[in-house]
Amino acid sequence: MADTQAKGLDWLLEPVTEDTPCGPDLEIEGADRFIDYYYEAEARMPERYFTPGMAGVAGSIDRLFDPKSINLRTETQAITALLRETRDLRLLSLLARFQVLAARPAEFADSLQAMAALLEKWPDGVHPTTAGSVSERRAALDELGSIKTVGMPLQYLPLAGQTDATYRRYLVATGQVPARPDEEGVERGAIVSALAQPSNEKQVERLHGDLGRAATALNAIVQVCASGGTTRFHPTVDETLQTLTGMQQLLQEARPNLSLWSDQVSPPIEMDGDGAEAPSADAGPSMQAASAPVVPVQAAGAISDRAGVRQALEGAERFLARNEPSSPALLLVTQARLLIGRPLIEALETLLPADAGRAVIGFTPESGFAVAMERMKKLSDSALGGFEDSAQPDDAPPAQPLVLTSRSEVAAQLRAVEEFYAAKEPASPIPILLARARGLMDKGFQAIVAELLPKPEAKG
Known part of the structure; x- marks a missing residue:
């Protein structure tokens, strides 16, 4: 069937x-x-x-x-x-x-x-x-x-x-x-x-x-x-x-x-000296084609806590800073790292500076209740436990830096962080920043300029 x-x-x-x-x-x-x-x-x-x-x-x-x-x-x-x-x-x-x-x-x-x-x-x-x-x-x-x-x-x-x-x-x-x-x-x-x-x-x-x-x-x-x-x-x-x-x-x-x-798959694909697939005389496309199992490139795996998030983002930031410092993705990854463990108020003021002051948590019209921005700031400052990640014990070994070697590996790590927040903290803006970063990583200068400085619509 x-x-x-x-x-x-x-x-x-x-x-x-x-x-x-x-x-x-x-x-x-x-x-x-x-x-x-x-x-x-x-x-x-x-x-x-x-x-x-x-x-x-x-x-x-x-x-x-x-x-x-x-x-x-x-x-x-x-x-x-x-x-x-x-x-x-x-x-x-x-x-x-x-x-x-x-x-x-x-x-x-x-x-x-x-x-x-x-x-x-x-x-x-x-x-x-x-x-x-x-x-x-x-x-x-x-x-x-x-x-x-x-x-x-x-x-x-x-x-x-x-x-x-x-x-x-x-x-x-x-x-x-x-x-x-x-x-x-x-x-x-x-x-x-x-x-x-x-x-x-x-x-x-x-x-x-x-x-x-x-x-x-x-x-x-x-x-x-x-x-x-x-x-x-x-x-x-x-x-x-x-x-x-x-x-x-x-x-x-x-x-x-x-x-x-x-x-049930075929033997591994042979690669030529340049790392490309060697041609096969009788190879052809097929809906039933089978290839050798892929060994994931720097498989990201599931991130379980904020320490893993920080390690992934620092690894991505390090790669971009060293290899692609002109990429706008670097700016977005850095901003995402700075928002780890930070409250909603800070995210709003950072990402929506012109509109954050008008933010209000509303309730049903019948109640007339509302929590305005100034009150949200005070509540945010009073939240139990604060917003910083708990410090590591003195005897804990330092986290091993994550070394990434390609854009593909960076994209995999960013995707893993996005999935962590989707499951653990859906209110965080970090996944939006990282999804945008992934979309910008492969764009050329002209395409980036067109996005950063859109032309005004013609009048009339």
């Missing part, structure tokens, strides 16, 4: 026209049909997959994203219509996220396979191209590593058609993530037993295959990007790869006859 579904996107490997196989870049052309749909669809992506209820507020409950809220048929039709005109990774990345949010792993794998095949067939032609900068392509592919729109949906995906058998619950049962109140008492044995039931055999095997296809395709995407000559980069998708692999390992635990995706 999975293979049949994959063939449904084979038409993407046919050229749009003989002269322009990938068609035009509809964004560069300013096509309203692309711009209106794409950016509106991106804005509809959930800000978080799990929203905790407010403690002490009656009627406030935890909320989990509902896969049924995605109208996948409508989104697929809109994206497919655009893909008939252009071969664009941004559209396929968007489609893949809609599919996994809708709990459709087979279709998710299909889209990743299509992306890998397009990159292999037209590495320089598929949009957005890397001519001048890899930032647009990197941004489209980095979204496949998003925890809130890819990682969390995978974790909560029912593994045997039952919501009590998920990878998330397995992580809780094995102590890899802390349990929420409704997850207390989850047992590993019960999850594995449910997956091992004979009645679930076909469903588990089908899901195992879909997860393997997705992981293999995502790995192939990284391989192609990492061997792109002067434009090579490493998409920040390591956490998604780890999640897909972990899910397959869980299914393998229940059914030992199943094998992991990484056991």
Whole structure:
């Protein structure tokens, strides 16, 4: 079934026209049909997959994203219509996220396979191209590593058609993530037993295959990007790869006859003297193509505390200061570091100096309550514990400086910090600063000037 579904996107490997196989870049052309749909669809992506209820507020409950809220048929039709005109990774990345949010792993794998095949067939032609900068392509592919729109949906995906058998619950049962109140008492044995039931055999095997296809395709995407000559980069998708692999390992635990995706891939890609992929006489793009497992470039891993945040940002700042001192990303990373552990008031005054004084915490109109900026400052100064990180014990060894050697490694660390704040301190502006920094890292001087000094709109 999975293979049949994959063939449904084979038409993407046919050229749009003989002269322009990938068609035009509809964004560069300013096509309203692309711009209106794409950016509106991106804005509809959930800000978080799990929203905790407010403690002490009656009627406030935890909320989990509902896969049924995605109208996948409508989104697929809109994206497919655009893909008939252009071969664009941004559209396929968007489609893949809609599919996994809708709990459709087979279709998710299909889209990743299509992306890998397009990159292999037209590495320089598929949009957005890397001519001048890899930032647009990197941004489209980095979204496949998003925890809130890819990682969390995978974790909560029912593994045997039952919501009590998920990878998330397995992580809780094995102590890899802390349990929420409704997850207390989850047992590993019960999850594995449910997956091992004979009645679930076909469903588990089908899901195992879909997860393997997705992981293999995502790995192939990284391989192609990492061997792109002067434009090579490493998409920040390591956490998604780890999640897909972990899910397959869980299914393998229940059914030992199943094998992991990484056991079925081809031998490592041979590299020439310049570090580029050596050509193969019979190599060709395929929706089913398999590449050797990628060794992550300075895999960021999960950051668990502010000390890890500081180490990551200092490493990124050090690399940029030494190697790219003219990059505006350096300024944003420095500002992010200075806001570690700082209160809301300071963030507002730093980032919104002209408007901070008008900030007010409002309540319901009936109450008439309001906490104005001056009062917020006093409350901020009086907050228990202060805002500085606790000092290390005298006998604690100094933190080992993080040495980064490329923009790809910097981007991976910034992404890890963003995910830490998304999970631990969503009110912090640090993720916004770092996301902007990542977007600026690969831009040239003229593009930066155009953003920093936008031309005034013509009157009349």
